[in-house]
């Protein structure tokens with residue numbers, strides 16, 4: 001079935017600016033207090049420096065005799081790891097992609113388990129190569145194979161069996177300070193469905209991006225799996241499955257356990273920002289509504305995705321050589337009216353309805369195979385009009401029919417269905433009303449993308465602009481040019497949203513903070529980038545864009561008066577910072593991996 005959503009107008013600044021960020025590495029790293037000695041330090045990845053412990057530190061910490069005598073520098077350790085990584089790449093050449101990706105994940109994971117500082121150094125310096133391993137798409141494969149890959153726990157695991165005891169269990173976490181929490185119940189992992197406890201890979205991957213992109217101190221992040229059972233029959237029958245082997249809790253039982261966990265988290269770390277990730281549709285909106293006015297939390301799939309998609313949609317308008325206000329004239333077919341699809345729609349509506357001076361309506365055509373009628377969350381701004389009927393469309397029109405009749409400017413997939421933008425659908429995009437039709441195949445991981453980059457350029461035409469949730473190689477076009485692939489992934493926003501909320505001490509994450517994030521991303525790209533079909537920064541500059549987004553979110557929190565004092569800087573000081581000073585401030589707050597001198601305290 002289809003629905004037409006009519007929204008009003010767009011309030012978006014066409015503010016194209018970039019700042020270069022000064023390096024934030026302090027010249028002398030601050031000391032780090034450690035309460036352990038000897039072998040316990042070597043076995044703690046937060047403090048371990050492997051062969052990098054200087055002799056004086058080995059003396060002071062009781063490490064003499066526990067390490068080979070030669071001290072290896074951080075740079076040498078880095079080189080050594082990269083060499084073994086490169087030789088793994090060489091040795092696995094020609095093997096199936098999944099095998100290679102998992103081998104790469106294993107070598108990185110082993111380092112993560114052993115020496116966090118070195119791990120984050122190699123991750124940050126090689127983010128372009130390593131993001132597809134620790135994040136989408138390989139993280140999906142890791143979740144699917146979690147029982148076999150499991151070696152050491154990471155993060156916290158709460159289960160339905162912990163009901164009534166979460167407040168005390170929370171104190172089992174060894175760190176007294178936590179800044180960022182990513183929480184999942186494993187019910188909708190990427191486009192892979194219900195993976196139960198195996199979904200823990202997602203919060204881990206998201207928090208790795210928080211460290212890499214937002215410079216959150218890895219000692220202050222906490223991935224959480226809330227295991228309320230699984231409805232995945234294959235997992236329930238698997239004797240090696242590591243989660244609860246029972247059906248998911250439902251209704252009141254479910255929500256009361258999430259309530260308890262949220263209360264416990266807030267009690268112990270009242271200033272932490274909590275990101276909900278990969279919850280199935282029926283709980284994603286409900287939990288967001290339930291907690292967003294009470295805790296500093298947001299739902300990445302609904303809100304982070306919306307901001308990224310909206311920034312892309314605004315880029316599409318610019319790529320057509322039109323002013324941003326022309327967004328209201330775009331026809332956008334969205335496939336998948338789930339958390340992400342409806343999130344995009346809601347945010348577009350909010351942004352557009354903030355603009356005055358035009359009565360024109362951008363047109364969203366929402367297609368979903370499961371839901372009929374208008375979803376209550378978008379009902380206030382949904383309207384089935386005569387105009388739609390006059391296009392020859394009806395309830396139940398299929399995707400191809402809709403694309404043929406509507407001739408959309410943008411085809412946006414958030415359905416989780418791999419290949420649904422098939423040859424016919426893509427060919428129909430050749431008749432788009434846009435000189436540069438846009439195709440966003442945003443579902444993850446790669447096999448679940450609505451189409452590949454190569455197919456988009458081949459069937460829809462070489463003039464299309466393309467974005468995908470998972471990375472694809474750029475495409476060599478027949479005209480000798482390059483078909484550029486944008487990674488349309490919420491990784492460009494969630495780290496900045498979390499960072500901005502954290503540094504502002506925000507009590508809650510408001511709509512205007514989220515809109516500020518999206519506008520910041522939209523305005524980040526230069527006109528030249530846009531003309532090349534680039535709507536998002538390269539992943540190599542993810543720290544740079546995250547600092548900008550973080551600053552924009554922080555400033556919005558201050559303006560909305562939800563900011564609170566956090567450490568030495570409070571809302572008053574923040575309010576007096578210029579935009580550039582805020583970016584600078586945010587940048588200086590980012591953690592960067594260096595070995596800190598360890599100071600032992602009993």
Ligand SMILES: NC(=O)c1ccc[n+]([C@@H]2O[C@H](COP(=O)([O-])OP(=O)(O)OC[C@H]3O[C@@H](n4cnc5c(N)ncnc54)[C@H](O)[C@@H]3O)[C@@H](O)[C@H]2O)c1
Nearest residue numbers: 190191281336338339340368369370416443444469489490
């Ligand atoms: N790129 C990103 O940053 C990003 C962010 C969030 C979600 N996603 C991806 O988007 C997908 C959906 O996520 P979600 O949270 O909205 O999930 P969801 O389960 O809430 O929504 C998916 C929707 O697609 C619909 N659908 C399924 N098959 C369909 C079909 N053949 N035709 C039309 N509709 C169909 C379902 O009925 C459902 O309503 C996932 O693959 C996820 O990985 C990507």
Ligand SMILES: O=C(O)C[C@H](O)C(=O)O
Nearest residue numbers: 136190278301444489490
């Ligand atoms: O995890 C990602 O890569 C993006 C998004 O949050 C998703 O659920 O697909």
Ligand SMILES: [Mg+2]
Nearest residue numbers: 277278300301
């Ligand atoms: Mg997600």
